[in-house]
Amino acid sequence: MSTAPAENQVENQAAGLDPLVSFEGADKVYNSGFRALDPIGLRLPRAEITVLVGPSGCGKSTSLRMAAGLEPVDSGRIRIGDRDVTHADPKDRDIAMVFQNYALYPHLTVRGNLGFGLRMRRVDKAARKRRVAEVADVLGLGELLERRPGTLSGGQRQRVAMGRAIVREPAAFLMDEPLSNLDAKLLVSMRAQLTKLHDRLGITTVYVTHDQVEAMTLGTRVAVLRDGVLQQCDTPQALFHRPANLFVAAFIGSPAMNLVEADIAGGEVSFGGLRIALPPGSPLRGLDRRVILGVRPTDFEAAGPVTDPGLPRLRVKVDVVEKLGSESHLIFPVDAPRISAEAVRAAHDSEEIDDGVLLADDARSQFTARVDGRFRVNAGDEVTLALDATELHAFDCETGVALRGRAAAQPAAAVA
Ligand SMILES: Nc1ncnc2c1ncn2[C@@H]1O[C@H](COP(=O)(O)OP(=O)(O)OP(=O)(O)O)[C@@H](O)[C@H]1O
Numbered sequence: 001m002s003t004a005p006a007e008n009q010v011e012n013q014a015a016g017l018d019p020l021v022s023f024e025g026a027d028k029v030y031n032s033g034f035r036a037l038d039p040i041g042l043r044l045p046r047a048e049i050t051v052l053v054g055p056s057g058c059g060k061s062t063s064l065r066m067a068a069g070l071e072p073v074d075s076g077r078i079r080i081g082d083r084d085v086t087h088a089d090p091k092d093r094d095i096a097m098v099f100q101n102y103a104l105y106p107h108l109t110v111r112g113n114l115g116f117g118l119r120m121r122r123v124d125k126a127a128r129k130r131r132v133a134e135v136a137d138v139l140g141l142g143e144l145l146e147r148r149p150g151t152l153s154g155g156q157r158q159r160v161a162m163g164r165a166i167v168r169e170p171a172a173f174l175m176d177e178p179l180s181n182l183d184a185k186l187l188v189s190m191r192a193q194l195t196k197l198h199d200r201l202g203i204t205t206v207y208v209t210h211d212q213v214e215a216m217t218l219g220t221r222v223a224v225l226r227d228g229v230l231q232q233c234d235t236p237q238a239l240f241h242r243p244a245n246l247f248v249a250a251f252i253g254s255p256a257m258n259l260v261e262a263d264i265a266g267g268e269v270s271f272g273g274l275r276i277a278l279p280p281g282s283p284l285r286g287l288d289r290r291v292i293l294g295v296r297p298t299d300f301e302a303a304g305p306v307t308d309p310g311l312p313r314l315r316v317k318v319d320v321v322e323k324l325g326s327e328s329h330l331i332f333p334v335d336a337p338r339i340s341a342e343a344v345r346a347a348h349d350s351e352e353i354d355d356g357v358l359l360a361d362d363a364r365s366q367f368t369a370r371v372d373g374r375f376r377v378n379a380g381d382e383v384t385l386a387l388d389a390t391e392l393h394a395f396d397c398e399t400g401v402a403l404r405g406r407a408a409a410q411p412a413a414a415v416a
């Protein structure tokens with residue numbers, strides 16, 4: 001199955017916005033002959049955080065290094081502002097990079113490290129002091145200014161590395177998994193700090209991560225890459241609610257979208273002995289065909305006295321309950337065949353298909369429902385779930401492209 005997105009997705013939705021960094025059909029073939037990036041059209045709007053996300057090896061760092069000038073571009077162009085920088089030196093691009101593996105000057109204090117770039121640029125002492133103090137404050141490094149890197153924890157060093165880029169006030173930040181060495185708690189607080197900092201400084205940022213949760217929380221806009229091909233670039237909301245294809249649908253959202261083969265006809269969708277009427281506004285109305293149906297775990301709820309009586313209900317036997325406190329994940333079989341290996345590959349990275357998905361004895365589909373953590377349920381229980389069918393997703397069984405009925409206001413491929 002091809003990983004190529006619909007043709008008109010190559011130019012993304014930000015096309016109308018004032019871009020600061022743009023890739024115009026830029027691509028990359030490494031000397032080994034390996035094509036790491038197909039020609040990519042991507043406009044990264046001014047003052048936004050655009051996140052590049054995708055599985056390991058999909059070309060995120062390659063794209064970022066091309067924007068930074070650390071990796072020559074094969075064809076196409078890269079612009080920063082109104083300048084064509086395709087062949088410009090990294091130092092002439094007015095960008096600051098933060099890598100996962102950064103190096104601090106070991107013989108300089110935190111203050112010295114933060115101010116080093118400004119000193120090289122002959123920024124006067126008062127301005128230097130002010131900017132270092134401000135960045136140290138934002139990053140919580142105030143107490144550490146006189147310490148040397150050797151005496152700092154990994155997370156503290158990472159913040160100094162980030163501070164060193166921020167203090168320069170460049171036209172754009174390019175960040176490659178800058179938070180990957182942090183523990184979970186620090187990670188959440190650093191993400192929040194980054195967002196705050198971005199709100200304050202408004203500097204265009206390109207941020208690379210393989211973590212979809214990080215992408216969704218940080219990104220004003222998120223570009224999903226797979227095997228060197230841009231799949232979709234849009235706001236987190238649009239990626240979640242209107243994924244362009246099966247891969248984006250399965251990649252974005254946790255727990256992942258449930259997928260099952262289903263038939264749509266006469267305004268109804270049926271699978272596993274269930275028949276669900278599509279509500280009037282459903283974008284799937286008007287389809288008349290076999291599809292891969294996508295159901296978000298969050299569109300289920302445990303049916304109770306206050307549940308909308310109009311919602312379709314399913315009686316299920318719960319195999320596994322994952323209790324996470326505020327919410328629980330119920331895993332249950334649905335009496336429909338598992339989607340084909342081909343379709344699984346369209347949704348997931350081939351090397352990431354876990355054997356459990358394809359080789360489990362139970363050939364039926366497994367669904368996950370996310371319910372309120374207060375709902376009392378144990379493995380083996382039978383429960384009734386209500387399904388909000390307004391946001392069901394449908395994909396072509398062969399290509400994985402999102403499908404919408406003719407009646408739908410917005411066609412699935414309208415990502416361009
Ligand atoms: N110098 C190189 N020569 C040949 N192939 C390379 C080179 N650098 C990267 N690649 C290949 O290009 C592809 C994209 O690499 P890239 O580093 O951009 O991936 P990534 O999306 O950043 O992945 P990760 O999440 O693991 O960092 C990979 O398959 C990688 O093996």
Ligand SMILES: [Mg+2]
Pocket residue numbers: 060061062176
């Ligand atoms: Mg990388």
